[in-house]
Amino acid sequence: MAIKKxxxxxxxxxxxxxxLPELPARLGKFGFEVVAFSASINSYPTIIDFDSIDDLPDYIKTNGHPNSYRFSYDSSGSPRKNFTIDKLINIHKEKLLLLEATGFGNEEMLKDIASFLGVEPDYYKEEASKLEKSVFIAHRFDKQGTELAEKLARFLALLGFAVKTGRAFSPKSVALKVKERLKSQSIILVIYSKGDDSTWLTQESIIESSEKPLFILKENGVEFKPGILADLEFIPFNIDAIEETFIPILEGLKEIKVIG
Structure with missing residues (x-):
């Protein structure tokens, strides 16, 4: 299938x-014969159009580099063949330098032209996460809640995460201890299992860290009370198989770019 653009x-x-004056000969190596040229130079507030390439280098030498420009090379025949160089800032404030071939060419040709013009392809690099690999596991302090947290902590430790919970002793109040440990970790995982709501797991302590990535693991059959937790998406699990949450957790960690 022929490449359209x-x-x-x-x-x-x-x-x-x-x-630029030598570019037509370079394009000729790829079967593109230049028969017409046009240029638009934007040196705001002045915009100048050219229909000859000969005057461009001297104009730029005298007036300096323009803010943006478009150079267009046309060939004869049908379907239409065209090559353009565009330097622009679009409506999204993105700064772009584009080489575009219509009706001919391929990626290797564009890379050759880019090298000839002294520019480099701008390969996309995914931004690394700024989050540290640290997790706070919120759980009930009963036997069942502690066992669930220990299984989850072992899984996360194998992924290289530093894990904290609110279980370890501190001379401070439970509320203050929990809030401080929540604040120090980058990610929060809540294990919402059956139990007494008088334990330290309160919605107020979660709200304070609501801007952090929050994973809620909810035991099947447990109902949320009205509040912030009830409004959030959760990962369900059976009480004897918290391992069911591991794959969704991995997917979530990948989405926030904490793991590859």
Whole structure:
């Protein structure tokens, strides 16, 4: 299948304007014969259009690099063949330098032209997460809640996470201890299991860290009381199989880019 259009995003810089008069010959190597040229130079508030490439290098040398520009090379025949160089800032404030071939060419050709013009492809690099690999596990302090937390902690430790819970002794009040440990960790996992609501697991302590990634693991059959937890998505599990939550947890950690 013939390529209708192909585009290469390059790092936002200026092309080597001195090379522009030689670009038609370079394009000729790929079967593209230039028969017409046009250019639009935006040196705000002035916009100038050219229909000849010969005057461009001297104009830029005298007036400096423009804010944005579009150079267009056309070939004869049908279907239409065209090559453009666009430097622009779009409505989303994204700074772009684009090489575009219509009706001919391929990726290797665009890379060759980019090298000829002195620019580099701008390969996308996924932004690494700024979150530390630290987790606070919120759970009930009864035997069942503690056992569930220990299983989850072992799983997270194998992934390289530093894990804290509210279980370890502190001379401070339970409320203060929990709030401080929640604050110190990047991610919060709540194990919502059956038990007495008078334990330390309160909605108020979760609200204070609501801007952090929050994973809620809810035992099947347990009902949320009205409040913030009831409004959040949760991962269900059976009381004898908290391992059912491990894959959804991995998916969530990947989504927030804490693991690869």
């Amino acid at each position: 192909i585009e290469l995003c390059c790092k936002f810089t200026n092309v080597n304007f001195a090379c």
